[in-house]
Amino acid sequence: MTNVDRLEFIHRFVPASTPNSGVTLLLLHGTGGNEQDLLTLGQELLPGAALLSPRGRVLENGMPRFFRRLAEGVFDLEDLKLQTAALAGFVDAAARRYELQNGKILAVGYSNGANIAASIMLTNPDILAGAVLFRPMVPFLPQVSPDLQNVSVLLAAGRRDPIVVPEQTLALGEILKTAGATVSLHWHEGGHELGRDDIAAAKDWILSATR
Numbered sequence: 001m002t003n004v005d006r007l008e009f010i011h012r013f014v015p016a017s018t019p020n021s022g023v024t025l026l027l028l029h030g031t032g033g034n035e036q037d038l039l040t041l042g043q044e045l046l047p048g049a050a051l052l053s054p055r056g057r058v059l060e061n062g063m064p065r066f067f068r069r070l071a072e073g074v075f076d077l078e079d080l081k082l083q084t085a086a087l088a089g090f091v092d093a094a095a096r097r098y099e100l101q102n103g104k105i106l107a108v109g110y111s112n113g114a115n116i117a118a119s120i121m122l123t124n125p126d127i128l129a130g131a132v133l134f135r136p137m138v139p140f141l142p143q144v145s146p147d148l149q150n151v152s153v154l155l156a157a158g159r160r161d162p163i164v165v166p167e168q169t170l171a172l173g174e175i176l177k178t179a180g181a182t183v184s185l186h187w188h189e190g191g192h193e194l195g196r197d198d199i200a201a202a203k204d205w206i207l208s209a210t211r
């Protein structure tokens with residue numbers, strides 16, 4: 001059992017500011033980001049919701065990430081496993097510390113943050129009720145398919161993304177669907193950077209996921 005006092009990630013927690021459906025957005029930044037980066041986006045996606053925003057614990061040339069990579073798109077699977085377990089433990093401990101246990105936790109991850117959110121779903125299927133994954137890749141190929149029957153996921157990919165080719169997003173979608181998740185897809189016409197259309201699609205999706 002995780003010690004409730006052990007919140008081993010630098011993070012920001014913003015309590016819910018309106019009586020809401022008890023939804024918490026778990027905000028997971030991209031490479032070089034930090035715990036502040038996605039707070040404004042979180043507020044825009046679901047105004048008044050509680051926000052939990054950790055900083056990735058790995059540094060790549062001084063840039064925070066959620067797990068190590070050996071090269072662009074080539075992940076250090078041993079470190080991914082360790083960091084995924086650590087982040088899952090953090091979310092569990094934070095849910096108790098901030099009394100979020102009775103609500104839903106939805107991840108909103110961008111790039112490296114989307115990849116660790118996918119890794120959490122594939123290894124700890126009970127932690128997240130769903131996720132918005134902006135520009136995600138397949139983090140690893142699971143040996144055993146998890147049970148994600150009650151999980152919904154929005155994948156938002158860029159048709160011209162030089163970092164995450166569309167096939168990666170489609171492959172992740174298939175892995176999640178095989179596990180029983182309900183998967184929706186949004187295609188942005190540009191590349192790796194987020195567009196207003198991504199944010200609008202995420203907002204609509206979150207509204208229907210939290211209804």
Ligand code: MLT
Nearest residue numbers: 031069073111112115137
């Ligand atoms: C990664 O996890 O390495 C990303 O998908 C790419 C990046 O963060 O730049």
